[in-house]
Amino acid sequence: QALQATGHDEISLLALSSGDYSCIEPLIQNLMKKHYAERVALALPSLRVESLSRTLIEEIRRTRKTSFTLAPEAGTDKMRQIINKGNTAGDLLASVDQIFAAGWKSIKLYFMIGLPHEEDRDLDGIVDLAYQALRAARRRGQVTVSLSTFVPKPHTPFQWEKQLSLDEIYNRQNFIRQRMNNRNLSVKWHDARMSLLEGLFSRGDEKIGDLLLLAWQKGCRFDGWSEIFRFDLWQKAIGEAGIHIEDYLRERTVTEPLPWDNIDCGVSRDFLLSERQKSNELTATPDCRYDDCQNCGVCDFSETQNIFSDKDLPAAAADVKSPSAAAIEKVYRLSFAKTGSARFLSHLELAMALTRALRRSSLTLAYSAGFHPHPKISFSTATSVGMESLQEYMDVTAFEYPNDLSLLKNEINAALPEGIKITDLQLLSYAAKDLARALYGFAYDLMMPADMDEEKMQNMAKSIDQFLAAESFPISRQSKGKNVTRDIRPFVETMTLDAKEKKVAITVRHAQTGSVRPIDIIQHVLGFPADQIQRVYVIKTKTILT
Structure with missing residues (x-):
C-alpha cells in the first residue's frame, strides 16, 4: 500500500x-x-x-x-x-x-x-x-x-x-x-x-x-x-x-x-555494574536468546519474555509475474508543464516526481537490463532551476496500455505535485524519432520589469534590430572556470518586442554543439547588467520538435 x-x-x-x-x-x-x-x-x-x-x-x-x-x-x-x-x-x-x-x-x-x-x-x-x-x-x-x-x-x-x-x-x-x-x-x-x-x-x-x-x-x-x-x-x-x-x-x-x-x-543497576566490570575484564556476556538468562531484570517471564519465531515458517509468497516475453514494449510521449513553485525543482527532482507518478499509475513500465535496472524514460532537455516551462517532453517505454490514454493522463496528474501537469500523452509510431533526434529548438517569453520606462524600451528595440541585422554576434562568458567566446547569432531564429506587454519573444535553435541561453540574450543583447538579470522573468513557452 x-x-x-x-x-x-x-x-x-x-x-x-x-x-x-x-x-x-x-x-x-x-x-x-x-x-x-x-x-x-x-x-x-x-x-x-x-x-x-x-x-x-x-x-x-x-x-x-x-x-x-x-x-x-x-x-x-x-x-x-x-x-x-x-x-x-x-x-x-x-x-x-x-x-x-x-x-x-x-x-x-x-x-x-x-x-x-x-x-x-x-x-x-x-x-x-x-x-x-x-x-x-x-x-x-x-x-x-x-x-x-x-x-x-x-x-x-x-x-x-x-x-x-x-x-x-x-x-x-x-x-x-x-x-x-x-x-x-x-x-x-x-x-x-x-x-x-x-x-x-x-x-x-x-x-x-x-x-x-x-x-x-x-x-x-x-x-x-x-x-x-x-x-x-x-x-x-x-x-x-x-x-x-x-x-x-x-x-x-x-x-x-x-x-x-x-x-x-527495567534493567537493574546491579546488572549494569556487573556488565561494566565484565567490560573492564574483557569478558563476554552471552546472548540470552541462545544461552542462559543473564538476570538483567527486564523479563518477568509472564508478560515480558523472549518470543521466538516458529521454525516451521510459511512458504514464501508466490512470484508476481512480470510481463510475458511476448509482451511488446511501446513508447509513449508525454508533454508536461512545470510552473509555480515547481519551477524551483532541479531536473533530478523533477524526474523523480514524474517517475513516482508513473509508478503509481496503471501503466506497466519497462526497465533496463543489468545490475541497476531503471525505468526507460528520456527527457528532451533539462530546464534551468527557477524557469517556468509550459511545454517539456519525455518519452516513456512501457507495455501497451489497454484503455483510453486520457484516463492514464488523469491518473498520472492525480499523483503529481502542484505545479507539474501532463498536458498531452500520445502513443508513438515505430517510425517516430527519439527525443534527442527530434529536438529542434525552444521558444521563450522574456517578461521585462514592470517599472521599465518608454525610453529604455526604445533602446531595447534598437538593440534587437541591430542584433537581427548582424551576421555574427560573439559574446564572452565563463564556462568551467574558463573564459569562452561564442557566436550566438546563428542560434537565434526570431526575436520580437511587444512594447505594450513589455515582453520579448525569442525562438532559438538547438544543435549538438548546444544553444543560446536566455540569460545570454538578456545580458548581451538587451543590455541588462549582471546584477539586474534576475529582474527579467523567463518562461519557456514551447519545446520545438521536428
Whole structure:
C-alpha cells in the first residue's frame, strides 16, 4: 500500500540491528518475490558483521545494489570485547569479500572512536582493518570508513564513562585521517561539535531544558543540517545557562546520584555494574536468546519474555509475474508543464516526481537490463532551476496500455505535485524519432520589469534590430572556470518586442554543439547588467520538435 501510494522504488527495513531479527531471511525473500517485477529494491541499515549471510546478499542484489554498511564498530579484538561484540577481523574480511564478489562497487565500514579504554594502538587498528578490507576488495571497489564519536548513554553499562572533549575528538579524527592515503579508501566523520551537544543532552540534568530554550531563542533551527548549524549560538546559550561542559562529559563515580536514577527502564543497576566490570575484564556476556538468562531484570517471564519465531515458517509468497516475453514494449510521449513553485525543482527532482507518478499509475513500465535496472524514460532537455516551462517532453517505454490514454493522463496528474501537469500523452509510431533526434529548438517569453520606462524600451528595440541585422554576434562568458567566446547569432531564429506587454519573444535553435541561453540574450543583447538579470522573468513557452 505504501509503495502504491508514494511511487517509491525502495523498501528499507529499519531496526537497531536488522540482522538479529530471526525471520529476516524469509521476510526478505517474500518481499523480493512480491515486488521484484516492479523493480523495487531492498535496503538494510548498518549490519553487524556476524549477521550478514549469503542469502541476504543474494536477495538484496536481485533488483538493485543499494548501499551496504557493515559495523565492526572497533578496530581491534580488544575493543570489540570491551563493547561485547562477538565479531572478529576475519569475519569482517570474509564479509567484504562476499559483498564485492556479488558485484557491489562500494562498502561503508562504521567505527566508533572514544570508547572506554581506547589507546592509540586501537586507532591504528581501525586504520589497519580498513586497509585489510581494501585488500580484500581486490581492486573491485571503494571502501569508506565512517567515524562516529562514542557518547555514553543512560541505562547502559557505560553510563559512568567519560566522553571525549572537543579537542580530543579532533585529535583522534585527524590521527585516522592522516593515515588513510589511498584513492580507494575514504574517511567520513561525524561533526565533533554535534557529538559534544549529543553528550550534553544524553547525560544532562534539568539545566539542559534551559539550554534548549535559550538556543531556540537565539535562532538555532534544523541543527542536523550542517550548512545552518550555528555552534556559536549554542556556545553562547551554554554560557548563559551556566553549564560547564566538562562537568557533563566527565567520568562519574558509581556512588554519585545520576539525573536519571529516578527512571526505571527495567534493567537493574546491579546488572549494569556487573556488565561494566565484565567490560573492564574483557569478558563476554552471552546472548540470552541462545544461552542462559543473564538476570538483567527486564523479563518477568509472564508478560515480558523472549518470543521466538516458529521454525516451521510459511512458504514464501508466490512470484508476481512480470510481463510475458511476448509482451511488446511501446513508447509513449508525454508533454508536461512545470510552473509555480515547481519551477524551483532541479531536473533530478523533477524526474523523480514524474517517475513516482508513473509508478503509481496503471501503466506497466519497462526497465533496463543489468545490475541497476531503471525505468526507460528520456527527457528532451533539462530546464534551468527557477524557469517556468509550459511545454517539456519525455518519452516513456512501457507495455501497451489497454484503455483510453486520457484516463492514464488523469491518473498520472492525480499523483503529481502542484505545479507539474501532463498536458498531452500520445502513443508513438515505430517510425517516430527519439527525443534527442527530434529536438529542434525552444521558444521563450522574456517578461521585462514592470517599472521599465518608454525610453529604455526604445533602446531595447534598437538593440534587437541591430542584433537581427548582424551576421555574427560573439559574446564572452565563463564556462568551467574558463573564459569562452561564442557566436550566438546563428542560434537565434526570431526575436520580437511587444512594447505594450513589455515582453520579448525569442525562438532559438538547438544543435549538438548546444544553444543560446536566455540569460545570454538578456545580458548581451538587451543590455541588462549582471546584477539586474534576475529582474527579467523567463518562461519557456514551447519545446520545438521536428
